[in-house]
Amino acid sequence: MTDAELRVLDSLDKRRRTFVAGRDLVHQGQSNQAAYILMSGWACSYKLLADGQRQIVDFQIPGDFLGLRSVVLHISDHSIEPVTDIEVTEVHVSDLMEAFAQTPRLATAVFWAVSRDEAMVVEHLVGIGRRDAAERMAHFLLELCARLSLVGLGSKAGFACPLTQYLIADAVGLSSVHVNRVLRHLREQGFLTFRNGFVTIHDYDGLVRFADFEISYLDQIGPLLR
């Protein structure tokens, strides 16, 4: 980044806030003025249906934006719930727009973040639409692994994962009963073990092949930034 860009970044009001696990920070239908950058902890964005079911769209890990789309669309089409206690820094729309105007390249960076977000949602869509339970589960965990590795919170050997089987069920579109069975299946196949909040991967390459996992949508650096 150039000095000018860094100066603009520094000028942003960086108010830190914390939220406790389980208490939503953004509600579906709410129109909000601020987005956040997640500094520590995990969160999830989800949608509720009229009949009370919920679909978790994605989990957010440190470094991810929270509620960026809500700000652009002026209304939130989803809710965001901290999975663990979290720490965030607030980003005001006005500041963001200001920064865009001053340094277009910064706009491009955020643009890229939104696009990567969309690419992940698309990948989830494909998973739920076309992969069976085991492949979907494997793909889901591999994606988390890759994302966590990028921010230094995991490796191909495994990662700490605060998700309950209920949360995973809501994310991959299965019942929690079936999530449990699928995890057992993957363990019995020697692929991975998920126990006590830790995912241990025994056979990374086998898992990648099994899940047809294509990492490219995650690790690209926006070419427009080079």
Add this chain to the structure above:
Amino acid sequence: MTDAELRVLDSLDKRRRTFVAGRDLVHQGQSNQAAYILMSGWACSYKLLADGQRQIVDFQIPGDFLGLRSVVLHISDHSIEPVTDIEVTEVHVSDLMEAFAQTPRLATAVFWAVSRDEAMVVEHLVGIGRRDAAERMAHFLLELCARLSLVGLGSKAGFACPLTQYLIADAVGLSSVHVNRVLRHLREQGFLTFRNGFVTIHDYDGLVRFADFEISYLDQIGPLLR
């Protein structure tokens, strides 16, 4: 829009191109330099899995961007196939970036388009994950209806729809056999009729209730543009 913005828009190289139905214009894995705006006809963006199955992520109708995300991420994570013969105008990355630098508000507009795109994909995800076949079908057709109405190609009474039941099956994650049965079901319930390339809606409000269709994610105008 201001005069300055319009001048920038006019300065873009607006090369018209046409593509015939069925021949992909963007291939998964291809890195491309141009995005398009669809002027006439329908297209679809889809992903292929290793085992040959495909998931259609979304259909594009006149006015929609094609391949915008591919440009930002530098590589296309999906393919795009014209459903009918289509007409597009090409938009070069360099031009787009140039335009962004000159008029940040234009960047914001494109930003909004990407966000709306993502909101639609999220809605599809929820549909496939949590709605049963009939609700999903109803929701899918209502979304198309709403989008087509926005560009004057349909109304609450119905719209012309060039999609085959096979294409719909690939989009909503059902078998074509089941798509057929679900359409019959919706017809027998008096909700709508899909025949000879026309969707005729008999009971719009009933359908909206049945599908739990929430239109807000589509018709918002980006507040940042006001």
Add this chain to the structure above:
DNA sequence: GCGGCGGACTGATCTAGATCAGGACAAAGG
């Protein structure tokens, strides 16, 4: 005028995963 083909449509059968109905265990709270 007739084969070939793509799309709509249908009945019979099969299966992945849901749902139901619990038990085991650990942590939290009185």
Add this chain to the structure above:
DNA sequence: CCTTTGTCCTGATCTAGATCAGTCCGCCGC
């Protein structure tokens, strides 16, 4: 200490939707 709560885990049964195996019809090319 016992009770409650949350999470993991399991077997038995049920069902939405897939799959298989076609028919029918209109259109195109020869």
